[in-house]
Amino acid sequence: MSDTTEKEPQPRRRQARGERRIAQLLQAAAQVFCTSGYTAASTNAIAREAGVSPGTLYQFFPNKEAIAIELGDRLMHEMREAYGEALAPVDPATPLEEAIGSAVDRFMAFNTDHPVFFALMHGPDIPGRMAEAHDQLHTTVIGRIEALLGSLMPDAGPADVTRTAHVCLGIYKAGLELVLAHEGAERAAYVQETKDVLIRYLEPLAGDRTGTPAVD
Template identity: 85%
Template structure:
C-alpha cells in the first residue's frame, strides 16, 4: 500500500495558520475599536458598534473578547507599551550644551507624533468611566513620565535643586497635556501652529531657570 501518512510538519502548520488568522482578527477588532472609541468615546461605544466597524458579527467578536472593557484593556496595554518606547527615546538625558529650544522641540515632536498617530490613546487615558486597570496604568505612566522629565531637566539644569526639578517636571507635563488637547482638535497648518505654541510656552517657562546657559540656538 502507498504511504499516505502526512509529514509531521503538516500537523504543526495547521495550528500556526489558525493562530495567524486569530492574530489578524484581533488586530482588526482593535483597529475598529480605536475608531469607535475616538468617534463615540469609551462610555458610548458598544461591542455591536465595534463589530460593525470591523465588518464582523458580534458572535465573532465574542470569540476573542468577552466585552468592551476587555477590548479597551488590550488596546490600552498595546498603546502603553508603544508610549513607553516613545518616552524612552524622547526623554533620554541630553548633552548639557544642547540649546533648550532644540531639546524641547525634539521631546515634544516625538510625543505629538505618537498621539496624532494613535489618537485613541488620549481618548482612553483621559475619558470618563475608563476601566480601572487602564486608570491604574495611566497613573503609573504619569509617574514614570515625570521621572523621565526630571532626568532630562537635570541634564539641562545640573545645578538646580531636586525639589525644583521635580516641581518643574510636573508643570511641564501639565503644560504639554493641556496643549495636546488643542493640538488633537486641529489639523494641517493650524495643528502645526498649536504644536509650536506648546513648544514656545515650555521654552519660556524653562528659560528663567537656566539663565543665559539655556539660551536659544
C-alpha cells in the first residue's frame, strides 16, 4: 500500500566492483558456453573461469538461466547498437546482390565476433526464457525478409513468401555454420558462397515467373 511497494524489491545497489564482476562473469560464461554448450556448462566452471567462488557467482545471478539470459540480452542490445536498422526494409531500388551482400556481411561479422550468440541460439537445450527470445528474434527476422521478398514476388501468395523467407534464413544459418568452422581465406570464401546461394535462389523470383509451379 505504501509508495515503493514492488513485488520484486531490488534494494541491491551495485558497486563498481560488482559491475566489474558481472562483466567478468559474463565473459567467462560466454567462453564456457562456447566450448561446452549451455547445458553441459556448469556454474562452478563459469565461476572458476572467472576466477571467483561459486558463491560469488550467485551474488549476481539468481540461477544459471539468468546468466544466459543476461548474456543474450546484452548481445541483442549490442547487435541493435552496432547494426542499427540492418534489418530495416532496404531501398527497393537497391540491387538484389548488393542488398544480400551487405546483409550477409553484417550478420556474419556479428556472429564471428560473438560466437556465443550462435552457441546460445542453436543449442537444443536452451532454457525457456532463452527460447522465447530466440523465437522473437526469429519472427522479427522472418518478417523483415518477408517484407523484402514482397517486392520481389509481387504475385505470390503469403504462404509462398513466408516459405521463401524461411528458406533464406535456413541458407544463412547453414552458411554461418560453415563460416564459423573455417578461418581466414577459406572463411571469406564461404561467406561469398553463402551470398551466391542466396542470390541464385532469389534471382529467378525477381523477373522470372516460370518458377511458380502451376500444378494441375
